[in-house]
Amino acid sequence: MNALAADRKQWARDHAAALRNLYGSLDGEGLVKVMTQLEFRGRIALVSSFGAESAVLLHLVAKVDRTIPVIFLDTDKLFGETLRYRDRLTKLLGLTDVRTIEPDPVAVAERDPDGVLWRDDPNACCRLRKVEPLNRALSGFDAWITGRKRFQTKERAELPNLESANGLVKVNPLISWDAEALDAYRIAYDLPAHPLVEDGYLSIGCMPCTDRVAPGGEYRDGRWAGSEKKECGIHLEADGSGI
Template sequence: MNALAADRKQWARDHAAALRNLYGPLDGEGLVKIMSQLEFRGRIALVSSFGAESAVLLHLVAKVDRSIPVIFLDTDKLFGETLRYRDRLTRLLGLTDVRTIEPDPVEVERRDPNGVLWRDNPDACCRLRKVEPLARALEGFDAWFTGRKRFQTSERAALPNVESANGLVKVNPLISWDQEALEAYRVAYNLPPHPLVEDGYVSIGCMPCTDRVADGGEYRDGRWAGTGKRECGIHLEAEGSGI
């Protein structure tokens, strides 16, 4: 790691710690407003999968500022329903800066010419199609909103509202929301559900690596089922959590 990158990571860690001290347990619309209008005005983006619960955070952001950039990673392996849901929510919420980011076609041809890297090495596939494109998309930003929640996995159970990773501050406005709160908000604002939810899909990612979740199953049982994989990689970094 060069000195500039090390300094940047230290800045992000220090800044995240200071923000946690300032804003304590704040979440939801209040956290979105402070981070986008005060702390990182013009320097923060929302990264959204337009998945099962994405409408809630997208709506919170749109209430504050519809021009906040929204980054959507199109891996070329997504469900068609997700792409159409992206278009529907963009129109419904009046989002003015939705950026669809795709993997580098040269790298795809070199590293996944047959399109089956997801089967042979899912970690490498996620790096190619999600981690690397997101890193490029976030260049020029100091912070980003994520949609992670504590209830989703045991690894996320201790998430703070503000953290850091890879030299950027990460803001988690929905950390304390459970599925009941998310659904109540969606219904209250008449937000359309992702079309695959009623078909048994709980957490929705790329089509080859997403299955339905059986009754009584855990939230992310349908992601990379049978592989032991829990995260795509965009919320992991080499030196740890970054908190």
């Protein structure tokens, strides 16, 4: 790691800690408002998968400022339902700056010419199609908003509302929300559900690596089912640490 990158990571760690001291009790719309309008105005983006629970966070952000950049990673392996859901929510919520980010076609041709890297090396596929494109897309921002919640996995159970990774502050407005609260909010504001949820998909990623969750199963059992893999990597530090 060069000195500039090390300094940037230290800045993000220190800044996230200072912000937790100020706003550690905030979540939801209140946290979104403070982070986007006061602390990082013009320097923050929302990263959204337009997945099973995305409508709630997108609606919270749209209520505060519909012009906040929304970064959507199109891995070229997504469900068609997700792409159509993105278009529907973008129009419904009046989002004005949804940026669809794709993997580098040259890198794809070199490292996944047959399109089956997801089967042979899912970690490498996620780096190619998610981690690297997102890192490029976040260049120039100081912070980004995520949709992670503590109930989703045991690894996320202790998430703070503000943290840092790879030189950026990460804002988690929904960490304390459970599935019932999310569904109640969606119904209250008449937000459409992702069309695959009714078919048993609780956490929705790329089509080849996402399966239905059996009744009584854990929230993310359908992601990389049958393997030890739990995260795509966008929430990990460059050294693989984090969640």
